[in-house]
Amino acid sequence: MNNVPAENKSNYIPELFGSMVFNDKVMKERLPKETYKALKKTMELGKSLDRTIANVVANAMKDWAVEKGATHFTHWFQPMTGYTAEKHDSFITPETPTSVIMEFSGKELVKGEPDASSFPSGGLRATFEARGYTAWDPSAYAFIKDNTLCIPTVFCSYGGEALDKKTPLLRSMEVINKQALRILRLFGNTEATRVITTVGPEQEYFLIDKDYYAQREDLMLCGRTLFGERPPKGQELEDHYFGTIKPRIKAFMKDLDIELWKLGVFAKTEHNEVAPAQHELAPIFTNTNVATDQNQLTMEIIKKVAQKHDLVCLLHEKPFEGINGSGKHNNWSLSTNTGVNLLEPGDSPAENAQFLLFLSAVIKAVDEYQDLLRVSVASAGNDHRLGANEAPPAIVSMFLGDELSDVLKSIENDCEYNGKDKVEMKVGVHILPRFPKDTTDRNRTSPFAFTGNKFEFRMLGSGDSIAGPNIVLNTIVAEELAGFADKLEGAEDFNAVLHDIIKEVLKDHKRIIFNGNNYSQEWVEEAQRRGLLNLRTTADALPTFISQKNIDLFTKHKIFTKGEMISRYEILSELYQKKITIEALTMDEMARKEIIPAVLEYVDFLSKTAANKRSLSPDIPVSTEISTVKELSACVENMTSLVNQLEEDLQLAKKESDIQKLSQFFANTVLQHMEALRESADKAEHFMPKKYWPFPSYSELLYKI
Numbered sequence: 001m002n003n004v005p006a007e008n009k010s011n012y013i014p015e016l017f018g019s020m021v022f023n024d025k026v027m028k029e030r031l032p033k034e035t036y037k038a039l040k041k042t043m044e045l046g047k048s049l050d051r052t053i054a055n056v057v058a059n060a061m062k063d064w065a066v067e068k069g070a071t072h073f074t075h076w077f078q079p080m081t082g083y084t085a086e087k088h089d090s091f092i093t094p095e096t097p098t099s100v101i102m103e104f105s106g107k108e109l110v111k112g113e114p115d116a117s118s119f120p121s122g123g124l125r126a127t128f129e130a131r132g133y134t135a136w137d138p139s140a141y142a143f144i145k146d147n148t149l150c151i152p153t154v155f156c157s158y159g160g161e162a163l164d165k166k167t168p169l170l171r172s173m174e175v176i177n178k179q180a181l182r183i184l185r186l187f188g189n190t191e192a193t194r195v196i197t198t199v200g201p202e203q204e205y206f207l208i209d210k211d212y213y214a215q216r217e218d219l220m221l222c223g224r225t226l227f228g229e230r231p232p233k234g235q236e237l238e239d240h241y242f243g244t245i246k247p248r249i250k251a252f253m254k255d256l257d258i259e260l261w262k263l264g265v266f267a268k269t270e271h272n273e274v275a276p277a278q279h280e281l282a283p284i285f286t287n288t289n290v291a292t293d294q295n296q297l298t299m300e301i302i303k304k305v306a307q308k309h310d311l312v313c314l315l316h317e318k319p320f321e322g323i324n325g326s327g328k329h330n331n332w333s334l335s336t337n338t339g340v341n342l343l344e345p346g347d348s349p350a351e352n353a354q355f356l357l358f359l360s361a362v363i364k365a366v367d368e369y370q371d372l373l374r375v376s377v378a379s380a381g382n383d384h385r386l387g388a389n390e391a392p393p394a395i396v397s398m399f400l401g402d403e404l405s406d407v408l409k410s411i412e413n414d415c416e417y418n419g420k421d422k423v424e425m426k427v428g429v430h431i432l433p434r435f436p437k438d439t440t441d442r443n444r445t446s447p448f449a450f451t452g453n454k455f456e457f458r459m460l461g462s463g464d465s466i467a468g469p470n471i472v473l474n475t476i477v478a479e480e481l482a483g484f485a486d487k488l489e490g491a492e493d494f495n496a497v498l499h500d501i502i503k504e505v506l507k508d509h510k511r512i513i514f515n516g517n518n519y520s521q522e523w524v525e526e527a528q529r530r531g532l533l534n535l536r537t538t539a540d541a542l543p544t545f546i547s548q549k550n551i552d553l554f555t556k557h558k559i560f561t562k563g564e565m566i567s568r569y570e571i572l573s574e575l576y577q578k579k580i581t582i583e584a585l586t587m588d589e590m591a592r593k594e595i596i597p598a599v600l601e602y603v604d605f606l607s608k609t610a611a612n613k614r615s616l617s618p619d620i621p622v623s624t625e626i627s628t629v630k631e632l633s634a635c636v637e638n639m640t641s642l643v644n645q646l647e648e649d650l651q652l653a654k655k656e657s658d659i660q661k662l663s664q665f666f667a668n669t670v671l672q673h674m675e676a677l678r679e680s681a682d683k684a685e686h687f688m689p690k691k692y693w694p695f696p697s698y699s700e701l702l703y704k705i
Helices: 024-030 033-045 051-067 106-110 166-186 210-214 217-222 247-262 288-308 349-368 370-375 380-385 402-412 467-489 494-512 521-530 538-546 548-556 562-616 623-655 659-687 698-703
Strands: 072-076 088-090 092-096 099-102 132-136 143-145 148-157 195-209 267-272 278-283 311-314 328-336 448-450 455-457
Touching: 024 033, 024 051, 033 051, 051 106, 051 148, 106 132, 148 166, 166 195, 166 288, 166 328, 166 349, 166 467, 195 210, 195 288, 195 467, 195 698, 210 217, 210 311, 217 562, 247 267, 247 278, 247 288, 278 288, 288 311, 288 467, 328 467, 349 370, 349 467, 349 494, 370 467, 370 538, 370 548, 380 538, 380 562, 402 494, 467 494, 467 548, 538 548, 538 562, 538 659, 548 562, 562 623, 562 659, 623 659
Parallel strands: 072 148
Antiparallel strands: 072 088, 092 099, 132 148, 143 148, 195 278, 195 311, 195 328, 267 278, 328 455, 448 455
């Protein structure tokens, strides 16, 4: 690893941190004073940047990057693939026929023109309109990765439609800023000039040995094991969670921290997770745009550093059957540019009332837009994880804790709060009773939980971009704040209207609040009685994205056009179908070419063994061989039938043109046949000697590191 002294000291970290980022410190040192001020204004207030200033910034960026060893630059963007994309161009410019100089212009900084033909567009552009544009996002710092200056950018089509995840995220941040400031002004806050959402995404992942990974086609092509008998020992002893980190993993984590710190990622916490071979990394909070960029980088860097340690990082939501999958807790909050957390109750009556109003906006938003929150985490992989007694269920609900729930009940019923300090709950007149600072969520089954001064959205899958969920959160909360502001701005009696708004929200939307066990069957039944949605699969969830209610929401706030929403629905549907198709084809190939031949080989061995025994003496028992041959032969017949069925399914899928029907076909038919094939193969593995089974077992994958 570069830039790290050989001696084992930690005093190099402050100098190392952000050393590969064109951050505020570097800009202040390298930019003229007026240029620096203009750029900072653009970053903090979202103002446009003058093109002449861009030339100065570009030249300073280039000089800094070249000094750091960079030879190329790229517009780093986040298309609808779920990954990042980059096209590298060198800094060289011909000076004479035999010499070059290093140049980088403001034009090259501000705008790029990659070929967009192979990126998902959902029908937003015709094939012959392949051109796409990248545009610099000056609110996110440029950085150096692999000797390349990476410039965070948005990505749009020739016609200006968003083809990425960053553009709508930035739009949503502007919308919630506008509406939150309206509320703050009503409470007399004239100091704050900007409200940002902040996120701290906790990243879970698995590490397995590279050699074992290379022997599993399912892991290489699909990111998860499509076959595999559960090991004798899983996570039932709970000995891996927060356990002593193995030396090989600790060495990996040390190198990972260094690489992330160089890129300015606030990597803070690392530990073993619940499942064997599973781990977690948690960063310090930062603004949502930067956090999204940094989480994409984190996933990429984890994979790269793992390779250097002969490990492979698995970011699939459910790589192993029977043990916990991997999620990504999205810790979301609202803060002013003056450092005030708007989800902190505060000490004064005004602060308490303000907190309650923002809290009410979140409660109302989550209840009214359960479907959008579910869609924001929907994927083929996450369907295996959600509701599997390890992650939140597919039913969206909120956890507030008993104390805060009691406070809200007292407001709803205009009665005394039954806590430590009894007080009549009239918002804006009396102080909200203080509850302890450490009142946080102890209920790990909740999908959306209040944890002191933030909300923790736990339904995200490990490999997800956090952009989608935060676009939804920002937009739905902004929508409710706008409605509140409309009522309050024209109110004759501010406190009375404020009290009525909060009371009405609690009365109409309390169904979304649940502090119990989200894993229980009783909750599923109770949620149905409450009228909450239970969108079990991605196929169930995706169509709700383009309901008229949701189209009206996003178009009203200019987050998406109707065309952009329909395109995203089509892209997500196709991605769901393609992933399951790849998994089905992989199962077909593994079963036909490896598992069935291996089982038949062992059956042949057992048959010959039994025949040899009988040739020696009819009295020698061969019941074990015969019974095993019968079990395995039945497995082979069943696997062959199911492989044929899967092939037939995929042929039928090609004939279905209706996107929604096709997704349901994959969810309700193809996946069921895949599960049946797996069950039969896993049963065969149970009877097979290690030397005959063609793949590393779960025990080897999870424990031999």
